Amino acid sequence: MLSLNNIEVIYEDVILVLKGMSLQVPDGQIVALLGANGAGKSTTLKAISGLLKPENGEVTDGSIEFQGEPIHTMPAEDVVRRGIFQVMEGRRVFEHLTVEENLIAGGYTRADRNNLKRDIEMVYTYFPRLKERMKQAAGYLSGGEQQMLAIGRALMAKPKLVMLDEPSLGLAPLLVQEIFDIIKRINEEQNTTILLVEQNALLALDIAHYAYIMENGRIVMDGEPDNLRENADVREFYLGLTEVGQRKSYRDVKHYKRRKRWLS
Amino acid sequence: MDQFLQLTLSGLTNGAVLALAALGFVLIYKASDVLNFAQGEFLLVGAYVMFALVGELGWHWSIGIVVTVLIAVALGVVLERAVLRPMIGEPIISLIMVTIGLSSLLRAIVSTIWGTDERAFPSFIPSEPIKVLGATVTTDKLWAIGIAAVFLVVFNLFFRRSSEGIAMRAVADDQQAALSMGISVKKIFAMAWSISAATAAIGGIIVANILGVSGNISGLGLQVFPVVILGGLDSIPGAVIGGIIIGLLQAYTGGYVGFGLNSIIPFVVLVLILMVKPYGLFGQEIIERV
Ligand SMILES: Nc1ncnc2c1ncn2[C@@H]1O[C@H](COP(=O)(O)OP(=O)(O)OP(=O)(O)O)[C@@H](O)[C@H]1O
Numbered sequence A: 001m002l003s004l005n006n007i008e009v010i011y012e013d014v015i016l017v018l019k020g021m022s023l024q025v026p027d028g029q030i031v032a033l034l035g036a037n038g039a040g041k042s043t044t045l046k047a048i049s050g051l052l053k054p055e056n057g058e059v060t061d062g063s064i065e066f067q068g069e070p071i072h073t074m075p076a077e078d079v080v081r082r083g084i085f086q087v088m089e090g091r092r093v094f095e096h097l098t099v100e101e102n103l104i105a106g107g108y109t110r111a112d113r114n115n116l117k118r119d120i121e122m123v124y125t126y127f128p129r130l131k132e133r134m135k136q137a138a139g140y141l142s143g144g145e146q147q148m149l150a151i152g153r154a155l156m157a158k159p160k161l162v163m164l165d166e167p168s169l170g171l172a173p174l175l176v177q178e179i180f181d182i183i184k185r186i187n188e189e190q191n192t193t194i195l196l197v198e199q200n201a202l203l204a205l206d207i208a209h210y211a212y213i214m215e216n217g218r219i220v221m222d223g224e225p226d227n228l229r230e231n232a233d234v235r236e237f238y239l240g241l242t243e244v245g246q247r248k249s250y251r252d253v254k255h256y257k258r259r260k261r262w263l264s
Numbered sequence B: 001m002d003q004f005l006q007l008t009l010s011g012l013t014n015g016a017v018l019a020l021a022a023l024g025f026v027l028i029y030k031a032s033d034v035l036n037f038a039q040g041e042f043l044l045v046g047a048y049v050m051f052a053l054v055g056e057l058g059w060h061w062s063i064g065i066v067v068t069v070l071i072a073v074a075l076g077v078v079l080e081r082a083v084l085r086p087m088i089g090e091p092i093i094s095l096i097m098v099t100i101g102l103s104s105l106l107r108a109i110v111s112t113i114w115g116t117d118e119r120a121f122p123s124f125i126p127s128e129p130i131k132v133l134g135a136t137v138t139t140d141k142l143w144a145i146g147i148a149a150v151f152l153v154v155f156n157l158f159f160r161r162s163s164e165g166i167a168m169r170a171v172a173d174d175q176q177a178a179l180s181m182g183i184s185v186k187k188i189f190a191m192a193w194s195i196s197a198a199t200a201a202i203g204g205i206i207v208a209n210i211l212g213v214s215g216n217i218s219g220l221g222l223q224v225f226p227v228v229i230l231g232g233l234d235s236i237p238g239a240v241i242g243g244i245i246i247g248l249l250q251a252y253t254g255g256y257v258g259f260g261l262n263s264i265i266p267f268v269v270l271v272l273i274l275m276v277k278p279y280g281l282f283g284q285e286i287i288e289r290v
C-alpha cells in the first residue's frame, strides 16, 4: 500500500509544482492518475521513485509511505529495492544495448540472479515480439516495441508496485489497446499493483479499479471509474464526450471555463 | 621481410599498450562524459608502483602486478570520490582543467618520491631472441602482446556478460533511466575510474618492462588522444583497434621513413579518416529511427 499525504514538491528551490497532493494505491489494484499536460503527474511519480533529485526537485512537505515506511527521503536505488519501479515517460530504453541486455539491466537490483533467465522468458510470454528481436539494439525497435521493452524491464525487477507514465504516448490506437490488455493481465497474473498515469482517460478508466484526477498540482476529484464516467465534467473535459455522448474536440473546450470549474 | 616482421611486432606491442590506456579513457568518457587528461599519468603511476614493489622491495613480480592493480583501483575510487564527484554538474571546461591539474599533480608526486632519473626496471618478462617466421624477435614483445590481449578479452566479456558491465553501458546510454532501475550512478562512476586506472597501470608495467621506468612514460598519454579520436571517443573496440593502428603506423614510419616522422604520420592518417568518418571509425552514431 502506497500513500501520499499532502506532499509539496519544489523544483530549483522556487518552482512549486505539487501543492498538497494526496493519493492512495491499495495493494493489488490498478489506480489511474489522470490530468492535463503540466498538471504534475510525472512529478508525482518522480517524487515517489526518488528521481526528483537529478532534476533539482525536492519533496518539501508531507510524506510518502510505502507499506508503512516513509520513503520520500530515500535515494532511487533504495526505493527500487523496496519494490517500486517507475517506467518513465517516453520509454527511455537503452538504445545501444540489445533487448536482452535491457531486460538484464531491469533486473539489476535482484538478489536472485540465477532466476534472471527464467524471468526473461516470462517477459517474452507477455511480449512475444521482443523475443524475435532479443539480439537487436533497442534503439532500432518501433515505438510500440520500445514501450513493451520498457514494461518488460520493470517486470524483471519483480516489483510490488509498477508506476507507468503515459504508456500510450505516441502509439497507434490498436497497439495502445494491446498494451493496456497486457497491463491488466500483469496486474491479475503477477499480482502487481499498478499506478497508471494517462492522458488517454477513456482507456485508463477501462482497466482501473480507482482513479484520481489531478489539476494544477493537486487532486481535484477521485472515485470509481463508473462514477467518474458518469460525472458530466469528466465526460466533457477528460473523455471528450458531450451530454448526448458524441465525441467533441478538446479545442472546443474553453480554457478559462475549465480552470474556473475545477478550482472553485 | 625480417624487418617488416620486427616492425609489426613492435608496432603491435606499442599498440597493445596504447589500447589499454585508451580503453580506460573511453570508459571514463562513456560513463561520465569526462575527458581524462591524466590518463598518461595512470600509466606512470602503475610503472613506478610496480618498480617500487618489485625493484625496491624485492617482491615477486606476480604479487607485484596484483598489488599494483589493487592500488590503481583504490586510486581510481579516491580520485572519483574526492576530485570528480564534487564537480558533477560543473561546465565541461572546468572538468577538463581539473583532470589537467590532476595530471601535473600525479607527475609531481612521482618525481618527488622517485626522482627524475631513468631507472632500470626489474624485467620479469623473459627477453630472449627467438625465431618467428624466419625473423628474429625478442620474447618480451610477444608476452606484452599476450598480456594485453588477455586483459582486453576479459574486459570485453565483462561488458557483454556481467550485469555490472551491462549496467555501466546502461548508464552511458541514459543516466536517469539507469537510476530508475536502481543502478547506482555514483558506484558506476567509481567503477569506471578504477577500471580505467587499472588497465592503464597494466599498460605502464608493460612499457616499463621494455623501456625502463622514467617520466617519459606519461608521454604515451599524449598518443592516447589520436587513438581515441581515431577509434571513436565512446567506442571500446574502437580504442583497441585505434591503438593497434596507431602503434603499427608509428613503427612502420619509424622503420621505413625515419624517426621524427613517426610522431606526425598518425595525425595525418587521423585527419584523413576523420574527413570520411567524423565520429571516428567506431564512434557511436546517434540512433535515429525512420
Ligand atoms: N525539472 C523541472 N524543473 C522545473 N520545472 C519542472 C521540471 N519538471 C517539471 N516541471 C514543471 O512542473 C509542472 C508539472 O510537470 P509534469 O511533468 O509533472 O507534468 P505532467 O502532468 O506529467 O505533464 P505531461 O502530461 O505533459 O507529461 C510543469 O509546469 C513543468 O513545467
Ligand SMILES: [Mg+2]
Pocket (backbone or CB within 6 Å): A041, A042, A043, A089, A165
Ligand atoms: Mg508527464
